[in-house]
Amino acid sequence: MTSTVTAATTAVLLSSSYDALSTTVGVALVIALSVLLFQREATRILGGHRAVAWEWAFDVALVPLLFVFFVIVAARLVELIV
Amino acid sequence: MSARQGAIAQTWVPRVAPLAPVIAAVVIWAVGLPSIDVGRMNDLGLISVLPWNVFVVIVILTVSAGFQLHQEHINTRVLAVHVVTLAVVMYAIPPIVEEVARSSVTWAHLGFAEYIARTGTTAPTLEARFNWPGFFVAAAFIGSVAGAGSLTTIAEWAPVYFNLLFMLPLALIARGLTRDARIVWASLWLFEITNWVGQDYFAPQALAYFMYLVIVAVVVTWFLVRRPASDAIRNRLRGMSAGGRVLGRLYTVLTPDNLGGWSLSRRQKVAMIGVMVAMFAFVSFSHQLTPFFTVAALVALLVFNRISLRSIPILFGVMAVAWVSYMTVPFLQGHVVSMIKEIGSVSDTLATNVTSRIAGSPEHQAVVTLRLVFTVALWALAAVGAVIRFWDGKRDLTMVLLAAAPVPLILLQAYGGELVLRLYLFSLPFVTILIAGIVYGRRPNPPAVVTSVVAVAFASAIGFGFLVARYGNERIDLMTSSEVAAVERLYEIAPSGSLLVAASNNLPWKFEKFEQYDYVPVTDEVLIGDLPAIADVMRDRKYPHSYLVLTRSEGVYAEVFTGLPVGSWDRFVADATSSPAFKVVYRNEDSEILVLADSTAESIP
Numbered sequence: 001m002t003s004t005v006t007a008a009t010t011a012v013l014l015s016s017s018y019d020a021l022s023t024t025v026g027v028a029l030v031i032a033l034s035v036l037l038f039q040r041e042a043t044r045i046l047g048g049h050r051a052v053a054w055e056w057a058f059d060v061a062l063v064p065l066l067f068v069f070f071v072i073v074a075a076r077l078v079e080l081i082v
Numbered sequence: 083m084s085a086r087q088g089a090i091a092q093t094w095v096p097r098v099a100p101l102a103p104v105i106a107a108v109v110i111w112a113v114g115l116p117s118i119d120v121g122r123m124n125d126l127g128l129i130s131v132l133p134w135n136v137f138v139v140i141v142i143l144t145v146s147a148g149f150q151l152h153q154e155h156i157n158t159r160v161l162a163v164h165v166v167t168l169a170v171v172m173y174a175i176p177p178i179v180e181e182v183a184r185s186s187v188t189w190a191h192l193g194f195a196e197y198i199a200r201t202g203t204t205a206p207t208l209e210a211r212f213n214w215p216g217f218f219v220a221a222a223f224i225g226s227v228a229g230a231g232s233l234t235t236i237a238e239w240a241p242v243y244f245n246l247l248f249m250l251p252l253a254l255i256a257r258g259l260t261r262d263a264r265i266v267w268a269s270l271w272l273f274e275i276t277n278w279v280g281q282d283y284f285a286p287q288a289l290a291y292f293m294y295l296v297i298v299a300v301v302v303t304w305f306l307v308r309r310p311a312s313d314a315i316r317n318r319l320r321g322m323s324a325g326g327r328v329l330g331r332l333y334t335v336l337t338p339d340n341l342g343g344w345s346l347s348r349r350q351k352v353a354m355i356g357v358m359v360a361m362f363a364f365v366s367f368s369h370q371l372t373p374f375f376t377v378a379a380l381v382a383l384l385v386f387n388r389i390s391l392r393s394i395p396i397l398f399g400v401m402a403v404a405w406v407s408y409m410t411v412p413f414l415q416g417h418v419v420s421m422i423k424e425i426g427s428v429s430d431t432l433a434t435n436v437t438s439r440i441a442g443s444p445e446h447q448a449v450v451t452l453r454l455v456f457t458v459a460l461w462a463l464a465a466v467g468a469v470i471r472f473w474d475g476k477r478d479l480t481m482v483l484l485a486a487a488p489v490p491l492i493l494l495q496a497y498g499g500e501l502v503l504r505l506y507l508f509s510l511p512f513v514t515i516l517i518a519g520i521v522y523g524r525r526p527n528p529p530a531v532v533t534s535v536v537a538v539a540f541a542s543a544i545g546f547g548f549l550v551a552r553y554g555n556e557r558i559d560l561m562t563s564s565e566v567a568a569v570e571r572l573y574e575i576a577p578s579g580s581l582l583v584a585a586s587n588n589l590p591w592k593f594e595k596f597e598q599y600d601y602v603p604v605t606d607e608v609l610i611g612d613l614p615a616i617a618d619v620m621r622d623r624k625y626p627h628s629y630l631v632l633t634r635s636e637g638v639y640a641e642v643f644t645g646l647p648v649g650s651w652d653r654f655v656a657d658a659t660s661s662p663a664f665k666v667v668y669r670n671e672d673s674e675i676l677v678l679a680d681s682t683a684e685s686i687p
Contacts, residue, residue, distance in 0.1 A: 030404040037397035
């Protein structure tokens with residue numbers, strides 16, 4: 001399963017242009033980030049005995065997503081300048 | 083008098099009496115309006131033709147509001163009537179006394195809405211502002227529902243209803259930052275008479291600013307951290323030998339105040355965040371700068387642990403950056419290099435925003451100087467207010483942070499010479515609260531009679547200054563029905579693809595079919611009266627026809643902003659209309675439309 005997903009992902013990445021990748025992956029990333037950030041805030045406010053655990057879980061996903069988001073934005077900016 | 087009449091008098095007279103000055107003010111104001119002849123304005127703007135009535139009305143309203151604020155128990159309904167009346171008195175004069183919507187930019191914005199209504203799409207490659215089309219989409223929708231004609235009226239009255247709209251979140255913000263009702267009402271009053279920057283016309287900035295205020299109002303009302311300062315820690319700090327007193331005060335200021343206030347259930351809070359996110363999405367979709375001012379405000383509050391929200395400032399940052407990165411590519415392609423060059427060029431930004439604006443006719447330079455003094459004086463007063471309240475042990479760091487949050491954006495760009503105006507606008511709600519606190523935030527409260535009298539005199543003086551600062555460009559912003567009629571006739575006969583040439587962009591054009599024409603201002607050629615050069619521009623073979631549009635407002639613009647001597651514009655128009663290189667195809671009292679003499683374009687009936 002894992003190897004199939006990896007192969008499919010690699011194939012998709014290699015067969016797409018930079019623009020298409022930057023747009024599709026970037027937009028998906030923005031949507032995922034937005035949903036997770038909202039969900040994290042909502043979880044904090046709603047509380048409950050597992051709220052802290054959920055916040056940690058969200059952070060595990062959010063930190064790398066934020067990093068990738070800024071890399072993509074920077075890459076798009078560089079492409080515009082160059 | 084019967085017992086019943088006596089009872090009615092006892093019940094109603096105390097209720098109506100406080101409104102008598104307001105009623106008198108409105109009558110005096112309305113009586114004075116017909117005597118305003120905007121055609122006689124000089125370069126000081128609207129104040130040069132205002133009758134005495136307007137000044138008397140400002141004094142009456144200010145004295146009456148000051149009297150109300152001096153009462154032991156203030157009447158919020160009466161004060162609300164005062165504030166609404168002030169907004170109408172200050173902002174409704176132009177739409178009442180002028181023939182059509184003011185400002186050439188308003189007419190261009192009407193054109194963008196017309197384009198969206200007609201084509202069902204935007205054109206980000208044609209017009210930079212279409213990269214943030216939210217406001218224009220909303221305007222197109224309203225125009226299609228209410229009728230395109232009514233959109234012009236809506237645009238004309240925009241400053242009045244936007245300033246009234248601003249009052250709602252501003253009241254909530256002030257209420258969220260202080261429990262003193264006198265400060266709340268005084269700050270609303272101050273906002274009305276200091277909002278001179280004119281960013282409340284029919285434009286994305288006005289709507290985005292309203293939404294910014296709503297977002298900040300929601301945050302300071304329901305999401306502030308409320309934690310009382312610990313007496314034990316404070317006493318320990320004060321007990322220290324060196325600087326203990328200052329440290330104690332610093333601790334008090336840095337600890338979020340517990341002002342109590344309205345509470346929401348957890349689910350209601352989540353729903354409120356949903357509303358904020360939706361509003362911020364619209365702001366990101368509508369305006370270039372406002373999203374970043376909003377993020378700056380929330381991040382400042384987050385860094386200093388003033389708000390309980392942790393992820394929302396980051397979410398807003400992601401949304402703002404994502405919109406710019408993905409949806410404004412046509413704009414970025416042409417501007418990204420110059421924008422990057424502006425980063426960190428604070429001295430250049432200040433030069434573009436401040437010193438280069440002190441130009442034009444002597445009266446206009448006086449107006450600009452007054453605006454600078456007005457702005458610096460208000461910021462200085464706010465600083466004094468912050469220090470006084472700090473010294474009094476008030477924990478106003480939230481206000482100070484919100485007032486200062488826009489400042490770092492000066493490091494990023496000059497925004498076409500308008501960034502300082504925006505800094506002023508975005509700091510104003512909090513600056514006015516800090517200033518109001520100087521008078522109404524100290525003991526005794528209500529203040530002594532002398533203090534109240536001084537405050538009323540000061541507020542009246544600011545009101546008079548506002549009329550100069552706000553309407554100092556009114557001679558330029560004034561558009562006439564004759565000019566609009568000329569451009570309407572031009573659009574009727576000019577074939578699609580024609581070149582439209584004017585002395586500047588200061589005329590009511592682009593309000594329909596804007597994408598079908600190319601617009602070229604020939605300011606430099608007009609200033610030196612170089613008619614052959616203008617003819618050369620119009621002779622471009624790329625265009626089937628070229629039209630030179632000369633209107634009253636272009637002449638005023640040249641006189642006020644470039645210092646063109648009085649009479650030079652009329653001479654230029656006379657030279658152009660009598661030149662063998664051109665022929666006049668349309669003329670009315672404020673406009674001439676010319677084509678090249680050898681053009682096959684027909685005269686406009």
